Amino acid sequence: xxxxxxxxxxxxxxxxxxxxxxxxxxxxxxxxxxxxxxxxxxxxxxxxxxxxxxxxxxxxxxxxxxxxxxxxxxxxxxxxxxxxxxxxxxxxxxxxxxxxxxxxxxxxxxxxx
Numbered sequence: 001x002x003x004x005x006x007x008x009x010x011x012x013x014x015x016x017x018x019x020x021x022x023x024x025x026x027x028x029x030x031x032x033x034x035x036x037x038x039x040x041x042x043x044x045x046x047x048x049x050x051x052x053x054x055x056x057x058x059x060x061x062x063x064x065x066x067x068x069x070x071x072x073x074x075x076x077x078x079x080x081x082x083x084x085x086x087x088x089x090x091x092x093x094x095x096x097x098x099x100x101x102x103x104x105x106x107x108x109x110x111x112x113x
Contacts, residue, residue, distance in 0.1 A: 011062050014054035015072055021048040026084045047084055051075065055098065056106045067102070074101055 026047035028039065053075065057067075078097040084090040099107055 009060050011057040011060060011064075012054065013057070013062075013064060013068055013071075014052070015068075015075070016052050018051040018053075018072070018075070019048075020051060020076065020079050021046070022080060022084070025080075025082065026090075028086055031086065047087060047090065049087060051079075051094075053094075053098075058104050058106045062104055067104070071098060071102065071105075074098055 023046050026045050027043045028045050029041035029043060031039075031041075053071075055071065074097050075094050078094045079090060082090050082093045098105060
């Protein structure tokens with residue numbers, strides 16, 4: 001999607017409803033506990049979620065199709081291969097992989113006015 005103002009344009013893309021599941025390399029352990037914690041540590045668990053990701057390109061005219069497919073591929077590969085200690089741990093690794101592999105995705109997007 002392109003948004004434009006007098007000051008310039010911004011190119012934004014994203015993925016919605018990307019269902020993922022992993023049955024290996026997933027655990028949920030060593031997390032902070034309080035009196036209301038009901039989950040037990042688990043060294044071998046199933047991890048499933050639906051991903052919604054959005055990013056802002058640092059260039060005004062990116063090649064949307066190839067870049068979108070490349071980002072999706074990195075997200076899926078990182079989710080599958082990452083040794084997950086929690087969902088948050090894996091989501092952070094996925095975002096980190098995108099920033100490490102794509103120079104044309106903004107690291108610090110400007111705040112919306």
